[in-house]
Amino acid sequence: MRLSRYFLPVLKEAPAEAEIVSHRLMLRAGMIQQLAAGIYNWLPLGFRVLKKIEQIVREEMDRAGAIEILMPTIQPADLWIESGRYDAYGPEMLRILDRHERKMLYGPTNEENVTDIFRKHVKSYRQLPLNLYHIQWKFRDEIRPRFGVMRGREFLMKDAYSFDLDAEGARRSYDAMFVAYLRAFKRMGLTAIPMRAESGPIGGNQSHEFQILAQTGESRVFYDRAFEEIDFAAPDLDIERLKSLYAATDDMHDADRCPVPAERLRSGRGIEVGHIFYFGTKYSKPMGATVTGPDGHEVEVEMGSYGIGVSRLVGAIIEAHHDEHGISWPRSVAPFTVGLVDLRPDDPTCQATADALYERLLAAGIEVLYDDRDERAGVKFATMDLIGLPFQVTVGPRGVKAGTVELKERRTGVREELSAEALLARLTG
Numbered sequence: 001m002r003l004s005r006y007f008l009p010v011l012k013e014a015p016a017e018a019e020i021v022s023h024r025l026m027l028r029a030g031m032i033q034q035l036a037a038g039i040y041n042w043l044p045l046g047f048r049v050l051k052k053i054e055q056i057v058r059e060e061m062d063r064a065g066a067i068e069i070l071m072p073t074i075q076p077a078d079l080w081i082e083s084g085r086y087d088a089y090g091p092e093m094l095r096i097l098d099r100h101e102r103k104m105l106y107g108p109t110n111e112e113n114v115t116d117i118f119r120k121h122v123k124s125y126r127q128l129p130l131n132l133y134h135i136q137w138k139f140r141d142e143i144r145p146r147f148g149v150m151r152g153r154e155f156l157m158k159d160a161y162s163f164d165l166d167a168e169g170a171r172r173s174y175d176a177m178f179v180a181y182l183r184a185f186k187r188m189g190l191t192a193i194p195m196r197a198e199s200g201p202i203g204g205n206q207s208h209e210f211q212i213l214a215q216t217g218e219s220r221v222f223y224d225r226a227f228e229e230i231d232f233a234a235p236d237l238d239i240e241r242l243k244s245l246y247a248a249t250d251d252m253h254d255a256d257r258c259p260v261p262a263e264r265l266r267s268g269r270g271i272e273v274g275h276i277f278y279f280g281t282k283y284s285k286p287m288g289a290t291v292t293g294p295d296g297h298e299v300e301v302e303m304g305s306y307g308i309g310v311s312r313l314v315g316a317i318i319e320a321h322h323d324e325h326g327i328s329w330p331r332s333v334a335p336f337t338v339g340l341v342d343l344r345p346d347d348p349t350c351q352a353t354a355d356a357l358y359e360r361l362l363a364a365g366i367e368v369l370y371d372d373r374d375e376r377a378g379v380k381f382a383t384m385d386l387i388g389l390p391f392q393v394t395v396g397p398r399g400v401k402a403g404t405v406e407l408k409e410r411r412t413g414v415r416e417e418l419s420a421e422a423l424l425a426r427l428t429g
């Protein structure tokens, strides 16, 4: 993408209302723009990151055996009256009347909706286990939307729903999601600690929140320092051990009853990027979601639901990956891999060299944002540092003579001069 033809409305100053660094940087880097309280436009750069995160989540869900569907944003109230949650959900639910005065709502979550799909099509235990997920916008009329996309009113969630014949099967489904979550977050450059949690309005008797540590986190968290030594990228994670290690959010933590000795207890602030629930027959019972079991009897299915805050993750990743100059994206979620800077677009050889390198990088399948604008070098470098692409490649008159370009790694700031061939080998290797 040529920056001269792109839409990247960067801001010099962060708007005063942005309280935390990720919100400030997302506004300054032209990733989002507020439309109403807690409701955002996703501009091109932000949208690319959102799609990258979505794709990692999708791949890990698919790998864990879940199947993607798409449920609508608008739901009929009837389903929620049936489950008993319509009144209980309270003012966070955006309630709508259609032209026939039928009660509708903008979905804050989809347990009822998916249970309705299930009960219409699944009749036998032989069709189990089943896990259906979608990645869809939600609306919750949060009393205090804040921190940009971290606590929005409209936000993108991945929500998966598992159906099993019995509690043992439901536990296996829960554990499969548990592992998929740790893998997905790790791929995004995050270490998320699973913590015992309250199940709140979703309900149920087992629940874990996945919290990443960040000073700007909304909740105070407590955890066994043993978590600091765990390799979440290991191929065989020991879930039983992870579940047995102590980690809890403020509302669950009781200093007097904490099983972890004081010298092993760590405390910090956390951002909740995922939340999983096992709630048994809470929805299948009132909504009549049953299957015929092996003995011919009708059984209410055991369910769980599993959420990831896809749009919140954009902010959470920035909280974990930035410095005083701007964002520093992990390669897996970066909007582009390389920022190519032509130092002298007014110099025909320089421009021809940069153009040719741009084409070569694209041909090699590398995502490049090419700053071909007629701007001062300082402005170009500051923009690149702000938007945080993992690699910056600079083409200048000196290098053109010597047959080299400069490669700077955004994260470390390390620079080196190398030939175009060596650069391509490095970026594709």
Ligand code: P5A
Pocket: 108, 109, 110, 111, 140, 142, 149, 150, 151, 152, 153, 154, 155, 157, 158, 159, 160, 202, 272, 273, 274, 275, 276, 277, 305, 306, 307, 308, 309, 310, 311, 312
């Ligand atoms: C699980 C999937 C649920 O809704 N039902 C379907 C269950 N869980 S949850 O914890 O309420 O939400 C799941 C994740 O969504 C993100 N999230 C938000 N992100 C941005 N703004 C919000 N207002 C918001 N509310 C929830 C969180 O990451 C949460 O873990």
